[in-house]
Structure formats: structure tokens, C-alpha cells
Amino acid sequence: MENNLYELQFALDTFYFLICGALVMWMAAGFAMLEAGLVRGKNTTEILTKNFALYSIACAMYLIMGYQIMYGGGWLLGDIHTIDSAQVLADSAAEGFGGASVYSSASDFFFQVVFVATAMSIVSGAVAERMRLWSFLAFAVVMTGFIYPMEGAWTWNGEDVFGWYNLGELGFSDFAGSGIVHMAGAAAALAGVLLLGARIGKYGPNGEIKAIPGANLPMATLGTFILWMGWFGFNGGSVLKLGDINSAHSVAMVFLNTNAAAAAGAIAALIVARLKFGKADLTMMLNGALAGLVTITAEPSTPTALEASLFGALGGVLVVFSILALDKLRLDDPVGAISVHGSAGLLGLMLVPVTNSAATFTGQLIGAATIFVWVFGASFIVWFIIKQVFGLRVSKEDEYAGVDISECGIEAYPEFTKR
Numbered sequence: 001m002e003n004n005l006y007e008l009q010f011a012l013d014t015f016y017f018l019i020c021g022a023l024v025m026w027m028a029a030g031f032a033m034l035e036a037g038l039v040r041g042k043n044t045t046e047i048l049t050k051n052f053a054l055y056s057i058a059c060a061m062y063l064i065m066g067y068q069i070m071y072g073g074g075w076l077l078g079d080i081h082t083i084d085s086a087q088v089l090a091d092s093a094a095e096g097f098g099g100a101s102v103y104s105s106a107s108d109f110f111f112q113v114v115f116v117a118t119a120m121s122i123v124s125g126a127v128a129e130r131m132r133l134w135s136f137l138a139f140a141v142v143m144t145g146f147i148y149p150m151e152g153a154w155t156w157n158g159e160d161v162f163g164w165y166n167l168g169e170l171g172f173s174d175f176a177g178s179g180i181v182h183m184a185g186a187a188a189a190l191a192g193v194l195l196l197g198a199r200i201g202k203y204g205p206n207g208e209i210k211a212i213p214g215a216n217l218p219m220a221t222l223g224t225f226i227l228w229m230g231w232f233g234f235n236g237g238s239v240l241k242l243g244d245i246n247s248a249h250s251v252a253m254v255f256l257n258t259n260a261a262a263a264a265g266a267i268a269a270l271i272v273a274r275l276k277f278g279k280a281d282l283t284m285m286l287n288g289a290l291a292g293l294v295t296i297t298a299e300p301s302t303p304t305a306l307e308a309s310l311f312g313a314l315g316g317v318l319v320v321f322s323i324l325a326l327d328k329l330r331l332d333d334p335v336g337a338i339s340v341h342g343s344a345g346l347l348g349l350m351l352v353p354v355t356n357s358a359a360t361f362t363g364q365l366i367g368a369a370t371i372f373v374w375v376f377g378a379s380f381i382v383w384f385i386i387k388q389v390f391g392l393r394v395s396k397e398d399e400y401a402g403v404d405i406s407e408c409g410i411e412a413y414p415e416f417t418k419r
Contacts, residue, residue: 006102008243009102009243009244010102010103010104010243012242012243013102013103013240013241013242013243014103014104014107016237016241016242016243016251017103017104017107017108017110017111017237017240018107018110018111019233019237020111020232020233020234020236020237021107021110021111021113021114021233021237022233023229023230023232023233023234023236023237024111024114024115024118024230024233024234024237025055025114025117025230026226026229026230026233027114027118027121027226027227027230027231027233027234028051028055028114028117028118028121029223029226030223030224030225030226030227030228030229030230031051031118031121031122031124031125031223031227032047032048032051032052032223033219033220033222033223033226034125034219034220034223034224034227034286034335035047035051035124035125035128035223035334035335036048036216036219036220036223036412037214037215037216037217037218037219037220037221037222037223038125038128038214038220038283038334038335039128039129039214039215039334039335040129040212040213040214040215040402041215041216041402041412041413041416042401042402042403042404042405042411043128043129043402043403043404044215044216044404044411044412044413045404045408045410045411045412046133046403046404046407046408047124047128048412049133049407049408050124050133050136050137051121051124053137053140054117054120054121054124054136054137054140054144055117055120055121057120057137057140057141057144058113058116058117058120058140058144059113059117061116061140061141061144061145062109062112062113062116062144062145062149063076063077063109063113064076064145065145065146065149066113066116066144066145066146066148066149067109067112067113067149069146069149069150069153070112070149070150070152070153070156070157071108071112071153071157073105073109077106077109079105080105080106080109081106083104083105103240103241111237115177115181115234116144116148116149117144118181118182118185118234119143119144119148119181119182119184119185119188120140120143120144120148120185120188121185122182122185122186122188122189122337122341123136123139123140123143123185123188123189123192123337124136124337125189125333125334125335125336125337126186126189126190126192126193126333126334126335126337126338127189127192127193127196128334128335129199129334129399129403130196130197130199130200130393130394130399130403131192131196131392131393131394132390132391132392132393132394132407133403133407133408134390135386135387135390135391135392138386138390139188139192139379139382139383139386142382143188143379143382146378147188147374147375147378147379147382148184148375150374150378151180151184151370151371151374151375152180154167154370155167155172155174155179155180155367155371156174156180161370165366167363167366167367167370170360170362170363170366170367171353171358171359171360171362171363171364172359172360172363172364172366172367173298173299173352173356173358173359173363173364174298174349174352174367175235175238175297175298175299175300175301175352176234176235176238176297176298176300177234177238177297177298178294178295178297178298178344178345178346178348178349179298179345179346179348179349179367179368179371180371181297182294182297182340182341182342182344182345182348183341183342183345183346183349183368183371183372183375184371184372184375185337185341186337186338186340186341186342186343186345187342187371187372187375187376187379188375188376188379189333189337189338189341189342190331190338190342190376191376191379191380191383192379192383192392193331193332193333193338194331194380195380195383195384195387195392196383196392196393197332197393198330198331198332199212199332199334199399200396200399200400202332203330203332207330209327209328212334214283214334215413217282217283220282220283220286221282221286224286224289224290227290227293228259228262228289228293231258231262231293231297232255232258232259234297235254235255235257235258235296235297235300236251236254236255236258238254239251239254239301250301253300253301254300254301256305256308257296257300257301257303257305257308258293258296258297258300258308260296260305260308260309260312261292261293261295261296261300261308261309261311261312261315262289262290262292262293262296262312263289263292263309263312264292264308264309264310264311264312264313264316265288265289265290265291265292265293265295265312265313265315265316265319266285266286266288266289266292266316267288267313267316268288268292268312268313268314268315268316268317269281269284269285269287269288269289269291269316269317269319269320270284270285270288272284272288272316272317272320272321273285273320276320276324283336284319284320284323287319287320287323287336287339287340288315288316288319288320289316290319290340290341290344291312291315291316291318291319291339291340291343291344292311292312292313292315292316292344293312293315294315294340294341294344294345294348295311295312295314295315295344295345295347295348295351296308296311296312296315296348297345297348298345298348298349298351298352299348299351299352299355299356299359302355302356303354303355304355307354307355311348311351314347314351315344315347315348318339318343318344318347319336319339319340319343319344322338322339322342322343322344323336323339326338326339346368349364349367349368350364350365350368352364394406394407
């Protein structure tokens with residue numbers, strides 16, 4: 001009878017992992033829609049191509065080598081193809097109900113690989129409308145196969161950073177990846193933007209900042225709703241367990257807090273934009289919701305609903321001023337990805353000790369610095385090599401005409417193109 005209960009718990013936790021992974025996979029569609037909506041129509045096909053291709057590359061590279069670097073398990077997942085059911089039952093019995101998670105290693109891989117794709121999706125929007133497609137995809141190979149798995153090994157797998165120190169022992173905690181996934185993606189994006197430069201016409205000779213509106217705000221709004229929905233899998237799945245009372249309650253609280261933070265972030269950004277610009281700004285509100293989600297991702301299980309709302313609102317306020325600050329620095333980020341995932345990601349990490357006594361502010365700072373320095377430094381080197389060997393940027397003529405034609409040979413909206 002007891003074995004049957006442990007088998008049921010194993011099945012529930014494995015199934016929950018897979019469902020949450022599927023929700024996170026759906027975020028790939030959200031990123032594609034959000035980015036396609038916030039760029040000009042002449043660049044839409046290339047954005048969609050990038051997002052579809054980067055997800056596929058992330059899945060392939062993490063299977064080939066990324067998972068091994070981050071967690072072990074053999075190259076090409078050699079060690080997770082079979083399962084010893086007797087050992088699983090023994091491990092479950094040793095832990096008892098409500099103990100450590102026991103689930104299929106294959107479900108763990110699936111849940112982890114969609115996180116890798118999320119980190120790479122962040123980069124896509126920041127370098128939109130002027131980067132060569134194949135240069136971007138070359139970077140995606142290195143980012144998903146090596147750069148991300150290395151910092152993942154130091155954080156979620158608890159390995160020492162180059163043998164110098166252990167982040168977990170220093171009091172670093174990142175529940176679902178505000179830093180490990182989101183700030184890492186923003187750091188890689190920032191390195192690329194610095195080497196790539198701004199879009200033609202974005203900044204005037206005297207420091208003027210010229211808005212370049214997106215082509216499809218309904219699509220951007222749909223993309224944000226999809227991301228909001230997928231985030232329940234992102235944060236909820238990171239509980240890693242469902243099959244007992246305490247874990248099920250923790251999952252429910254994570255869902256509640258994730259939703260509350262997103263809503264508060266959207267409201268806060270909308271109010272700040274109204275006070276700042278005199279009008280409601282849809283794109284700022286969308287980014288405010290995403291910033292709230294990124295902020296709560298570092299620790300969605302320990303805050304109360306009110307605390308989660310306050311944290312999300314702080315993220316929504318911060319993202320507005322971060323986007324404006326980057327523009328003043330002439331760092332062109334068409335979708336605000338660096339601010340949403342970088343600034344709010346750092347904020348989320350620093351808020352963890354407020355409600356989680358196991359984390360320390362010092363540990364969070366060291367962890368954030370480790371992630372940023374590694375990902376930014378490694379990414380800058382890779383971007384620089386790609387720039388020297390292949391080039392990063394399309395020609396001025398192709399940028400004016402739109403990268404859909406030059407990079408993909410097909411337009412997303414041919415019936416609207418003037419001939």
C-alpha cells in the first residue's frame with residue numbers, strides 16, 4: 001500500500017513538472033508575439049524566424065551539452081533514458097511524504113530546457129531590427145550550450161564558482177530565476193547592444209530621442225497575456241513538487257503571488273506613465289506587468305499577497321525609469337527587454353531577504369554580480385568574435401528596407417507594402 005502511494009506521488013510530481021514545462025514553452029509564443037508587435041512591420045518575419053529558431057537551438061544545445069554542464073547526467077542525456085523504479089521507491093520512502101522532490105529525470109530536463117530558451121528569447125527583442133539573423137543564431141548556440149549552463153551550475157546546482165566560493169553557502173537564493181534566467185538574458189542582450197549600436201534614426205545628432213512605434217499593438221498585448229499565463233508554469237513549477245499538502249499549498253501561493261505582482265506592476269507602470277507623459281502608455285503598462293512578474297520570480301513562495309503586490313508595483317515603477325534612462329544613454333532596446341529583465345531581475349534578487357530569512361543581502365549581491373559579470377563578459381567576447389568574423393549588423397540599405405527581405409526573403413504583411 002505504501003509503495004502505491006509513493007508511486008502516485010512520483011506520478012503526480014512528474015506530471016506537474018511536465019505541465020508546467022509546457023506552460024513555459026508557451027512563453028516562446030508570447031515572446032514572439034510581443035516582439036513582433038513592438039517592431040516595425042518590415043521586420044516582423046525576421047523576428048518570428050529568430051524566436052522559432054532560437055527555441056529549437058536552445059532545445060538542441062541543452063540536450064547535446066548544456067544539461068550535462070549544468071547538472072550532469074551524461075552527454076546527450078545518456079544517464080536519464082532509463083529508471084530504476086526500486087531505487088525511486090527507496091528514495092521516496094527515505095524522504096517520506098512531503099520530503100524532497102522525487103520525479104523523472106526526463107521531466108526535469110524538459111522543465112529546465114524551456115528556461116534556457118526563455119533566457120535567449122530576452123536577447124532577441126533587444127537587438128531587433130538591425131542584427132544579422134545568422135549572427136544572432138550563432139550566438140544562440142553558445143549562449144544556450146555553454147554560457148547559461150555554466151552560471152546555472154553555480155546557482156541551482158550549487159557548484160563552487162571556479163572553485164572560489166559557493167553562492168548557496170553565502171546566502172544566495174533565486175527561486176525561479178529573476179537573476180539566473182532573466183538578468184542573465186538581459187546581460188547577454190546588453191553586451192550585444194553595446195557592440196551593435198542603435199537603429200538608424202533612433203537618436204538625433206543633438207541627443208534627441210525619437211520614438212519608433214511598433215506595428216501591431218494588439219499582437220504585443222496578446223503576447224504579454226501569453227507570457228503572464230506561462231509565468232504560472234515558470235514560477236509554479238519551480239516549487240518542484242505537488243503531491244502533498246504543504247507543497248500543494250505552496251504552489252497555490254506561488255500562483256497567487258505571481259498573478260498579484262503582475263497586476264500591481266501593470267497598474268503602477270500605467271500610473272507612472274500617466275504622471276510622466278500625460279497619457280496612458282500601453283507599452284509601458286505591458287512592460288510594467290512583465291517587470292512585476294520578473295521581480296516576484298526570485299521569491300514567490302514566502303511573501304504575502306500584499307507583499308507580492310508591493311514588490312510587483314516596485315518593478316512596474318522601476319521599469320519605466322529604467323527604459324527612459326537607457327534611452328538617455330543611447331542604448332537602443334526596441335522592446336525594453338534589458339530594463340524589464342535586467343533592472344527588475346536585480347530588484348527581485350535584492351527583495352528576497354525581505355521575506356526569506358535563509359537569504360542574505362550580501363549573498364544576493366555577490367550572486368547577482370557573479371551572474372552579470374560572467375554572462376556579460378562571456379557574451380561580449382562571443383559577440384565581438386562574431387562581429388569580427390561575420391559581422392553583426394545588416395547594411396544601411398537593408399535596415400531601411402527592412403530585414404524581412406534581406407534576411408528571410410519574405411514580408412509578413414506583403415499586401416500593405418507600397419510598390
